[in-house]
Amino acid sequence: MARHLAAASAPELARAFDSRRGAFALLLLALLLYGLVPAVFAGRAYWLNVMTNAALLSFASLGVWVTFAIGRVNIGQGAFALIGGYTTALLATVLHWPFWLCLPVSAVVAGGVGFLIGWPLLRLRGIYFAMVTLSLTEATRLFFLNTIRDNGGGVLNIPRPPELATPLAFYLFAATLLLLGCAGVWRLANSRIGWVFRSMRENEELAMSIGIDITRYRILAFVICSAMGGVTGGCFALLQQNIYPATYTIADSINFLLYCFLGGLEFVLGPIVGAFGLVLTFELLRSIQEFQALLYGVLMIVVMLFLPNGLLSLGAVLRRGRGGGR
Amino acid sequence: MEQVIINGAILSANYALIALGITLIFGIMNVLNFAHGQLFMIGGLVVYWISAVVGLPYGVGVAAATLSVGLIGMAMERGLFARVMAEAGREENAMLLAVGTAFLLENAALYLFGEKQRGIPPMVQGVYRLGAAFLPANRLVVFLISVALVIAVLVFVHFTRTGRAMRALAQDRTATTLMGVDAGRISMLGFGLGAALAGIAGALLISVTGVNAGVGAAISTKAFIMIMIGGAGVIGGALLGALALGFAEAVGYALFPGSVTYLIIFVALIVFLLVRPQGIMGRPWG
Numbered sequence: 001m002a003r004h005l006a007a008a009s010a011p012e013l014a015r016a017f018d019s020r021r022g023a024f025a026l027l028l029l030a031l032l033l034y035g036l037v038p039a040v041f042a043g044r045a046y047w048l049n050v051m052t053n054a055a056l057l058s059f060a061s062l063g064v065w066v067t068f069a070i071g072r073v074n075i076g077q078g079a080f081a082l083i084g085g086y087t088t089a090l091l092a093t094v095l096h097w098p099f100w101l102c103l104p105v106s107a108v109v110a111g112g113v114g115f116l117i118g119w120p121l122l123r124l125r126g127i128y129f130a131m132v133t134l135s136l137t138e139a140t141r142l143f144f145l146n147t148i149r150d151n152g153g154g155v156l157n158i159p160r161p162p163e164l165a166t167p168l169a170f171y172l173f174a175a176t177l178l179l180l181g182c183a184g185v186w187r188l189a190n191s192r193i194g195w196v197f198r199s200m201r202e203n204e205e206l207a208m209s210i211g212i213d214i215t216r217y218r219i220l221a222f223v224i225c226s227a228m229g230g231v232t233g234g235c236f237a238l239l240q241q242n243i244y245p246a247t248y249t250i251a252d253s254i255n256f257l258l259y260c261f262l263g264g265l266e267f268v269l270g271p272i273v274g275a276f277g278l279v280l281t282f283e284l285l286r287s288i289q290e291f292q293a294l295l296y297g298v299l300m301i302v303v304m305l306f307l308p309n310g311l312l313s314l315g316a317v318l319r320r321g322r323g324g325g326r
Numbered sequence: 327m328e329q330v331i332i333n334g335a336i337l338s339a340n341y342a343l344i345a346l347g348i349t350l351i352f353g354i355m356n357v358l359n360f361a362h363g364q365l366f367m368i369g370g371l372v373v374y375w376i377s378a379v380v381g382l383p384y385g386v387g388v389a390a391a392t393l394s395v396g397l398i399g400m401a402m403e404r405g406l407f408a409r410v411m412a413e414a415g416r417e418e419n420a421m422l423l424a425v426g427t428a429f430l431l432e433n434a435a436l437y438l439f440g441e442k443q444r445g446i447p448p449m450v451q452g453v454y455r456l457g458a459a460f461l462p463a464n465r466l467v468v469f470l471i472s473v474a475l476v477i478a479v480l481v482f483v484h485f486t487r488t489g490r491a492m493r494a495l496a497q498d499r500t501a502t503t504l505m506g507v508d509a510g511r512i513s514m515l516g517f518g519l520g521a522a523l524a525g526i527a528g529a530l531l532i533s534v535t536g537v538n539a540g541v542g543a544a545i546s547t548k549a550f551i552m553i554m555i556g557g558a559g560v561i562g563g564a565l566l567g568a569l570a571l572g573f574a575e576a577v578g579y580a581l582f583p584g585s586v587t588y589l590i591i592f593v594a595l596i597v598f599l600l601v602r603p604q605g606i607m608g609r610p611w612g
Binding site: 117121123124130132134135136138142145146249251257265291294296298300305308 | 352358360406409410413418419421422423425426427429430433434437543547550551553554558585586588589592593595596599600603604
């Protein structure tokens with residue numbers, strides 16, 4: 001009996017520990033985003049812009065992370081960024097809606113498309129899902145290319161609200177968005193729904209057999225992902241003040257995956273570490289322009305070969321190494 | 327009408343080489359080779375380098391392209407995939423490793439060959455007329471070589487010892503190893519053969535459409551469409567997929583302006599997958 005109790009309370013303990021560690025990690029992230037970055041890069045518009053980029057890319061990758069959580073490789077986030085971006089761009093330029101109204105609408109439109117498309121597509125698994133979402137990215141690009149006649153399918157001169165006129169203001173907005181997204185996804189991953197997601201990743205049939213409505217949950221995950229992609233697209237449209245069909249291609253959809261993977265798929269912070277890591281590496285390698293992209297590729301393969309569970313697993317690998325386990 | 331049929335047949339024969347290659351790799355290794363389009367691109371650029379820059383005959387270029395891309399494929403299997411798959415915790419790892427490799431190959435090609443569109447003059451001059459349709463002699467040669475290669479690969483896979491070992495490995499890795507097949511060696515050969523087929527396809531097509539360093543992603547996407555139509559990991563399915571895509575493209579380009587064709591193909595593909603998620607000949611969740 002005593003053993004039984006101990007066994008039952010072990011996950012509870014682990015979760016309490018996890019939640020304290022999670023809160024600590026979020027606090028650290030907030031300190032970095034609100035304290036360190038503005039302090040270091042204050043007045044340097046270029047670098048603030050780089051950090052804004054990284055924060056927005058992290059936000060979209062967090063969405064992809066949610067679909068990784070249900071065991072699907074989603075190469076369609078570029079499509080939803082494009083849908084959200086065009087929603088914001090068209091509402092702001094044609095109907096002259098304020099940005100703060102466009103952004104939630106972008107999330108709803110992208111999420112809605114995710115719902116409609118996800119319902120049938122999520123029946124596919126493994127490489128089929130990966131390939132069909134990859135096709136979705138390309139199909140969405142071709143859709144906007146063929147439906148919007150002016151400027152080669154682009155929407156230009158998207159007005160920025162006065163609150164976001166300076167690079168610092170835009171950065172703080174992106175950082176806030178990222179923190180909220182991270183807190184939300186972290187909360188989700190540690191809730192009952194998070195455990196349902198994990199059970200579906202391990203074995204969908206088994207999850208179904210214990211009464212989990214897997215169709216509902218996998219659509220939920222996909223809609224969350226799509227809506228986050230839509231918000232990212234809307235923010236980028238505003239940041240660059242234009243959007244083209246080629247703003248998000250298959251390469252961008254793949255990059256969102258790589259950020260998640262590089263940081264580590266087991267960690268909510270994974271996509272954030274991955275996105276900031278890769279974006280900063282890219283900027284730092286700019287000094288050796290000629291070999292930059294080549295080194296970037298080598299770097300990626302090296303990390304995959306030696307840290308297959310992502311950068312955040314480095315701690316665990318080192319601990320195991322010190323313990324003489326390997 | 328005749329023109330559409332001729333164009334469709336030529337496209338299908340070329341696509342069949344690409345689809346066969348990616349299917350061999352997927353069947354044997356269970357890896358979706360994202361770098362397949364990049365291997366195609368390298369095959370084309372090697373031919374360009376040998377025949378237009380060095381000045382050797384086209385045949386030498388094709389042989390060199392086949393050999394070098396095949397070796398790249400074997401090196402990928404030995405150095406990257408075999409290692410990662412031996413200890414990867416999640417199956418996504420191999421897929422993402424392939425993405426990383428695609429990125430690396432594309433950038434290496436950009437650095438070595440530049441970003442220009444490269445082409446070489448046709449191997450043979452002249453145009454045949456078939457009814458109302460035109461058939462350039464060069465395309466006929468490309469078509470015949472492609473068909474011959476597809477038949478050769480089918481014969482190899484079905485009737486040789488190594489080919490049988492490859493098919494066995496695709497069916498059941500453990501059982502095949504128990505039968506005394508050197509799984510590591512066969513995997514390496516299979517990956518090399520799949521890669522070499524992509525290289526040959528690029529080497530042949532550079533004389534028709536030209537190749538540039540950025541063409542990889544588009545070719546990989548086409549390869550994915552074909553194996554989604556036919557069913558992943560099934561050789562017959564790959565050929566059916568190639569036929570379907572080749573003719574869909576030929577019909578589409580005759581009827582619609584530019585990029586509408588592919589929009590329609592994608593929409594049709596998604597609707598098709600709703601009805602038959604595993605493709606025409608695929609095993610469910612193969």
